Amino acid sequence: MANYEVRLSGSGGQGLILAGIILARAAVIEKRRVTQTQSYGPESRGGYSRADVIISDDEIFFPEATNFNCLLALTQEACDVYLFDLRENGILIIDTTFVKNLALAAENTFELPFTDIAQEKLGSPISTNIMSLAFLVKITGIVKEESLKQSIAETVKPAFVELNHKAMEIGFELARKYKQ
Amino acid sequence: MLKNEKAKTPVKPKQETVTKKPDTALQELQQKRERKNVLMQGNEAVALGALDAGVNFFAGYPITPSTEIAEILATELPKRGGVFVQMEDEIASICAITGASLAGAKSLTATSGPGFSLMQEGIGFAKITETPCVVVNVQRMGPSTGMPTSPAQGDIMQAKWGSHGDSPAIVLYPDSVKESYELTIRAVNLSEKYRTCVILLLDEVLGHMREAVRLPDMANVRVISRIKPTVPPHWYKHYDENQKYLSPLASYGEGYRFHVTGLTHDSHGFPTNKSSEAGEMMERLRKKISYNIRDLVQIESHQMEDAKIAIFAAGITARAAKAAIAMARFEGIKVGLLRPLTIWPFPDDAVRKMLRNVETVIVPELNQGQLIHEVQRLTKDKSESNLIALQRVNGQLITPNDILRKIKEVF
Numbered sequence: 001m002a003n004y005e006v007r008l009s010g011s012g013g014q015g016l017i018l019a020g021i022i023l024a025r026a027a028v029i030e031k032r033r034v035t036q037t038q039s040y041g042p043e044s045r046g047g048y049s050r051a052d053v054i055i056s057d058d059e060i061f062f063p064e065a066t067n068f069n070c071l072l073a074l075t076q077e078a079c080d081v082y083l084f085d086l087r088e089n090g091i092l093i094i095d096t097t098f099v100k101n102l103a104l105a106a107e108n109t110f111e112l113p114f115t116d117i118a119q120e121k122l123g124s125p126i127s128t129n130i131m132s133l134a135f136l137v138k139i140t141g142i143v144k145e146e147s148l149k150q151s152i153a154e155t156v157k158p159a160f161v162e163l164n165h166k167a168m169e170i171g172f173e174l175a176r177k178y179k180q
Numbered sequence: 181m182l183k184n185e186k187a188k189t190p191v192k193p194k195q196e197t198v199t200k201k202p203d204t205a206l207q208e209l210q211q212k213r214e215r216k217n218v219l220m221q222g223n224e225a226v227a228l229g230a231l232d233a234g235v236n237f238f239a240g241y242p243i244t245p246s247t248e249i250a251e252i253l254a255t256e257l258p259k260r261g262g263v264f265v266q267m268e269d270e271i272a273s274i275c276a277i278t279g280a281s282l283a284g285a286k287s288l289t290a291t292s293g294p295g296f297s298l299m300q301e302g303i304g305f306a307k308i309t310e311t312p313c314v315v316v317n318v319q320r321m322g323p324s325t326g327m328p329t330s331p332a333q334g335d336i337m338q339a340k341w342g343s344h345g346d347s348p349a350i351v352l353y354p355d356s357v358k359e360s361y362e363l364t365i366r367a368v369n370l371s372e373k374y375r376t377c378v379i380l381l382l383d384e385v386l387g388h389m390r391e392a393v394r395l396p397d398m399a400n401v402r403v404i405s406r407i408k409p410t411v412p413p414h415w416y417k418h419y420d421e422n423q424k425y426l427s428p429l430a431s432y433g434e435g436y437r438f439h440v441t442g443l444t445h446d447s448h449g450f451p452t453n454k455s456s457e458a459g460e461m462m463e464r465l466r467k468k469i470s471y472n473i474r475d476l477v478q479i480e481s482h483q484m485e486d487a488k489i490a491i492f493a494a495g496i497t498a499r500a501a502k503a504a505i506a507m508a509r510f511e512g513i514k515v516g517l518l519r520p521l522t523i524w525p526f527p528d529d530a531v532r533k534m535l536r537n538v539e540t541v542i543v544p545e546l547n548q549g550q551l552i553h554e555v556q557r558l559t560k561d562k563s564e565s566n567l568i569a570l571q572r573v574n575g576q577l578i579t580p581n582d583i584l585r586k587i588k589e590v591f
Contacts (some may be wrong), residue, residue, distance in 0.1 A: 021390060024220045028392045034219070036390040042244070042328050061503035062580050063389050063496075
């Protein structure tokens with residue numbers, strides 16, 4: 001399989017880099033080749049933030065995603081900037097809590113108010129990243145569900161594993177319903 | 181009196197446990213290492229490489245994008261009986277690692293551009309006093325504080341010429357997380373072998389990037405330590421020449437007496453104004469590098485066998501080049517890559533060979549022209565049009581498409 005490029009984008013503090021690490025680790029669990037890079041401003045909250053994950057069975061030369069198969073955009077700004085680099089037939093996943101306008105209509109667009117759902121079901125928007133990542137994994141099938149579960153357990157602090165697993169299950173469930 | 185005694189007693193056993201720990205604790209930690217691929221960051225790989233190379237002293241001042249190196253060593257070094265000190269600034273950091281090295285430690289510090297500038301005088305001191313130490317510079321956009329989280333390759337010349345006076349330089353430049361681990365070990369080894377300050381340059385992207393890495397067993401890691409003097413203390417010369425310009429190094433506290441100064445010195449380390457001794461010292465510093473160039477220079481030649489166009493790039497830019505080469509070859513354009521793993525001393529012979537064999541050389545780099553001047557130095561007999569620059573300094577990487585476009589322009 002050729003490179004599968006994913007870009008997770010939004011603003012600082014939404015946990016996108018953590019989501020990128022979790023996705024990359026899930027790929028490592030499946031013994032695939034992977035690179036994970038990130039770009040963010042000097043702020044720890046606010047400003048732009050993105051994480052790129054490239055999964056492949058061959059050697060990955062350039063570590064940043066340039067022509068993504070899948071784009072997750074959690075803010076309007078991120079969606080506007082990165083949508084143009086989405087491949088034809090690429091998958092666009094947007095959080096309609098923040099993304100209101102679409103400059104281009106991608107063929108495979110999945111729209112859900114992830115942040116609102118997280119607020120409603122988990123009482124806080126903090127797990128939006130894991131929920132939307134689980135949604136992305138279920139829709140694209142780039143890694144197995146069990147690998148993602150294991151990766152979350154290996155990456156986040158023990159006290160938060162349960163919460164994140166719950167968010168993950170919600171993400172899978174949303175994807176299941178969306179497909180129908 | 182009583183109070184003092186009470187206060188003293190609980191301290192002592194604590195210190196003993198720390199001194200006893202290293203041997204068993206280190207072995208235990210190394211045996212526990214997982215024999216599988218793990219997701220690892222570039223900075224993490226540097227820290228683990230330092231530990232595996234036997235570094236037991238780190239003094240530094242945290243700075244983005246190198247902070248993780250200090251962070252990891254702050255927790256790992258004390259577990260292994262090593263020392264971690266957070267200094268007040270980078271000038272103190274380089275001085276501390278030089279001092280620790282003179283006392284027998286393998287020492288390392290990590291910084292980025294602004295800190296690297298502050299360290300320059302100390303680096304010169306380590307070089308003239310021939311004291312082994314390693315400086316890791318995870319480069320970010322400059323000048324000055326620049327853009328802390330953006331990549332640039334602006335310190336290539338500073339790594340060689342940053343310190344005043346002619347000074348020899350050994351500078352290594354990895355392009356992957358795995359190589360960051362390997363070249364950190366190599367940097368420590370070379371510093372010990374050649375008794376000099378070795379610099380490891382990393383790109384911001386590489387420092388923060390994660391890749392799957394399988395670390396080698398400790399049995400397969402080659403570690404070099406400084407040669408110890410075998411002569412009786414009163415015969416010892418601190419700067420003793422032997423045929424390969426590699427002289428034994430005593431540490432303070434071992435019974436050997438020696439003088440260390442930044443002034444030009446004689447073979448015992450005392451200041452001298454004699455031109456013959458000064459010239460000899462400078463020659464030794466130079467020959468130490470130039471006589472051992474085959475041991476120092478490492479290059480990677482990627483698909484150069486039949487290439488008509490060559491790309492000369494280091495670090496993260498070389499990875500963009502490799503991707504561009506794959507795309508160009510798919511379209512039938514014969515392109516290859518020459519990548520220096522050691523940028524100083526500059527791989528003159530390999531570059532000359534490249535210039536002989538190809539028609540055009542593209543030099544992409546994240547600065548306003550540094551590596552390209554070195555290539556130009558070797559192109560005397562060729563017209564300048566054969567050397568194409570591709571430069572970018574806006575905090576973004578040069579992408580494979582940028583290079584591919586350049587390849588098509590010249591094809």
